[in-house]
Amino acid sequence: MNLKIPSPKEIESAHERIRPYIHRTPVMTSSAINEITGADLHFKCENFQKAGAFKARGTTNAVFSLSEEEAVKGVATHSSGNHAAALSLTARKRGIKAYITMPRTAPDIKKKAVEGYGGVISFCEPTVESREETCREVIEKTGATFIHSYSNSQIISGHGTAAKELMEQISKLDAIVTCVGGGGLLSGISIWAKYENPGIKVIGGCPENADNSYRSFISGKLQSHKTPNTIADGLKMPLSELTFKIIQKYVDDIVSVSEEDIVEAMRLIWERMKIIIEPSSAVALATVFKKSDILKNRKVGVILSGGNVDLKNLPF
Amino acid sequence: MNLKIPSPKEIESAHERIRPYIHRTPVMTSSAINEITGADLHFKCENFQKAGAFKARGTTNAVFSLSEEEAVKGVATHSSGNHAAALSLTARKRGIKAYITMPRTAPDIKKKAVEGYGGVISFCEPTVESREETCREVIEKTGATFIHSYSNSQIISGHGTAAKELMEQISKLDAIVTCVGGGGLLSGISIWAKYENPGIKVIGGCPENADNSYRSFISGKLQSHKTPNTIADGLKMPLSELTFKIIQKYVDDIVSVSEEDIVEAMRLIWERMKIIIEPSSAVALATVFKKSDILKNRKVGVILSGGNVDLKNLPF
Numbered sequence: 001m002n003l004k005i006p007s008p009k010e011i012e013s014a015h016e017r018i019r020p021y022i023h024r025t026p027v028m029t030s031s032a033i034n035e036i037t038g039a040d041l042h043f044k045c046e047n048f049q050k051a052g053a054f055k056a057r058g059t060t061n062a063v064f065s066l067s068e069e070e071a072v073k074g075v076a077t078h079s080s081g082n083h084a085a086a087l088s089l090t091a092r093k094r095g096i097k098a099y100i101t102m103p104r105t106a107p108d109i110k111k112k113a114v115e116g117y118g119g120v121i122s123f124c125e126p127t128v129e130s131r132e133e134t135c136r137e138v139i140e141k142t143g144a145t146f147i148h149s150y151s152n153s154q155i156i157s158g159h160g161t162a163a164k165e166l167m168e169q170i171s172k173l174d175a176i177v178t179c180v181g182g183g184g185l186l187s188g189i190s191i192w193a194k195y196e197n198p199g200i201k202v203i204g205g206c207p208e209n210a211d212n213s214y215r216s217f218i219s220g221k222l223q224s225h226k227t228p229n230t231i232a233d234g235l236k237m238p239l240s241e242l243t244f245k246i247i248q249k250y251v252d253d254i255v256s257v258s259e260e261d262i263v264e265a266m267r268l269i270w271e272r273m274k275i276i277i278e279p280s281s282a283v284a285l286a287t288v289f290k291k292s293d294i295l296k297n298r299k300v301g302v303i304l305s306g307g308n309v310d311l312k313n314l315p316f
Numbered sequence: 317m318n319l320k321i322p323s324p325k326e327i328e329s330a331h332e333r334i335r336p337y338i339h340r341t342p343v344m345t346s347s348a349i350n351e352i353t354g355a356d357l358h359f360k361c362e363n364f365q366k367a368g369a370f371k372a373r374g375t376t377n378a379v380f381s382l383s384e385e386e387a388v389k390g391v392a393t394h395s396s397g398n399h400a401a402a403l404s405l406t407a408r409k410r411g412i413k414a415y416i417t418m419p420r421t422a423p424d425i426k427k428k429a430v431e432g433y434g435g436v437i438s439f440c441e442p443t444v445e446s447r448e449e450t451c452r453e454v455i456e457k458t459g460a461t462f463i464h465s466y467s468n469s470q471i472i473s474g475h476g477t478a479a480k481e482l483m484e485q486i487s488k489l490d491a492i493v494t495c496v497g498g499g500g501l502l503s504g505i506s507i508w509a510k511y512e513n514p515g516i517k518v519i520g521g522c523p524e525n526a527d528n529s530y531r532s533f534i535s536g537k538l539q540s541h542k543t544p545n546t547i548a549d550g551l552k553m554p555l556s557e558l559t560f561k562i563i564q565k566y567v568d569d570i571v572s573v574s575e576e577d578i579v580e581a582m583r584l585i586w587e588r589m590k591i592i593i594e595p596s597s598a599v600a601l602a603t604v605f606k607k608s609d610i611l612k613n614r615k616v617g618v619i620l621s622g623g624n625v626d627l628k629n630l631p632f
Binding site: 026028047048052267270271273274275276277307311312314316 | 342344363364368583586587589590591592593623627628630632
């Protein structure tokens with residue numbers, strides 16, 4: 001597994017590699033939300049990305065970096081979320097198999113997303129042990145390459161292209177704000193942003209109910225992970241050694257936000273911007289509100305990480 | 317009241333007039349929906365327009381066409397929907413009053429939208445007679461100019477700019493599809509589309525449960541209006557003499573679609589495109605499905621008319 005800190009050069013290469021397969025997502029603004037926050041916000045719409053989330057950037061970079069010999073055996077991961085769907089779609093684009101380990105208890109909508117993109121699902125019990133064991137068995141049987149959803153340099157390099165694109169699209173940003181769960185997105189974003197402009201502020205936001213990254217950041221030590229219970233289902237994983245190291249080096253601040261603030265930010269974006277974002281994306285706007293003291297009157301990039309929500313189960 | 321058929325030249329002038337005040341809305345595509353429909357669809361996203369609907373095009377043209385003497389007395393209309401919100405916003409931009417007559421029974425969310433844009437509401441009983449009488453009284457008292465929501469040449473010219481923009485953004489369309497209620501949007505669109513390309517097909521879609529336009533079109537005679545009961549609340553008004561005349565002259569076909577098909581099309585756009593559209597917008601995609609025989613393999617512009625929905629009251 002590739003576990004070194006990616007260089008800006010690797011993010012540049014990743015961008016060249018993935019460009020034919022992903023969307024250059026638009027950047028949107030909202031005068032109404034600018035008025036409410038007092039900041040000049042530029043939303044990078046990864047909810048419009050292939051498979052509905054930024055994850056396709058990382059998986060495309062990882063899958064298209066494989067040699068022919070590796071690729072032919074397929075790729076594998078354990079995930080029930082956007083990473084699983086993105087990996088399945090990307091594998092299909094390269095014409096190889098994606099083996100996805102997923103708990104039996106995962107919602108139907110997530111199983112269907114993976115199957116819809118041609119992923120091969122192995123079901124496990126809903127425990128970390130069962131998940132890892134099942135995935136290991138699949139890999140032993142198939143020889144597939146394991147692609148971790150965030151603790152992987154190529155995944156992080158791929159995610160970093162979101163910042164590269166955003167800074168090409170909008171010049172002179174004072175800050176970039178994004179959500180943080182396992183930390184793959186924040187890692188990639190921060191490496192690129194600080195490379196291009198060392199003075200830019202990079203701020204991460206996590207749910208109070210899944211605040212491993214916040215506790216780790218303020219204590220300076222990777223903290224243990226409590227069972228998270230948050231509507232932002234994309235942010236339930238803890239930082240890894242790799243992402244924590246990157247975040248300590250390049251990120252200026254991490255804050256945590258309440259469930260109420262997440263839902264309120266989500267409603268604001270749905271109602272005012274007329275776009276569908278998932279709760280994890282809303283964490284970024286909730287973070288802007290929480291850091292309004294330093295972001296007021298600033299030009300701020302906000303990464304909207306994804307738009308995959310179950311319309312039958314909305315928090316409004 | 318200005319009741320003649322607008323010329324393409326007037327749509328051009330309207331575009332110059334309104335350009336500083338409205339969004340040049342983006343055109344989006346969806347490979348998933350193209351696959352399902354078999355057509356090459358280009359969605360003109362008026363859900364991202366100021367005040368959340370195409371209506372701002374017409375009201376901006378009408379309000380900014382007023383002389384200083386007229387303008388100073390304000391504008392008036394009876395509407396509880398997107399026209400009322402758009403007229404209020406536009407009037408505020410010109411620094412004049414918008415007097416809106418609205419039934420007491422209108423949903424709170426609609427009252428708030430108008431008030432939020434600075435409109436002055438007069439409440440009436442929920443009957444056509446009470447609405448017209450109340451509005452007439454307001455006009456007598458204030459001297460405001462009445463701006464009908466669709467039976468008005470300047471409103472129609474303004475709406476026609478949506479087709480002008482779309483045809484600038486996407487070349488060589490074979491057809492344009494849009495929803496039809498009172499017919500202001502379809503009128504403006506069809507005048508411009510046929511002027512720029514006489515061979516283009518212009519197709520309107522209405523709900524089966526509000527099909528005055530469909531019945532009028534196939535019978536060649538303006539039909540009486542039954543009380544409509546449709547989820548597409550923007551399409552409950554009947555054609556006027558003016559819009560019927562334009563539609564007879566420039567529109568190739570009108571079809572009607574079921575409530576189920578409207579909800580299904582709405583869900584498809586929400587889930588696949590990650591954008592919020594109101595049910596009236598979904599009527600346009602439902603129409604594409606209904607006319608798939610002639611639209612298959614064609615390059616089709618689809619007008620998404622608006623994105624104002626009550627998140628507490630969704631059909632999913």
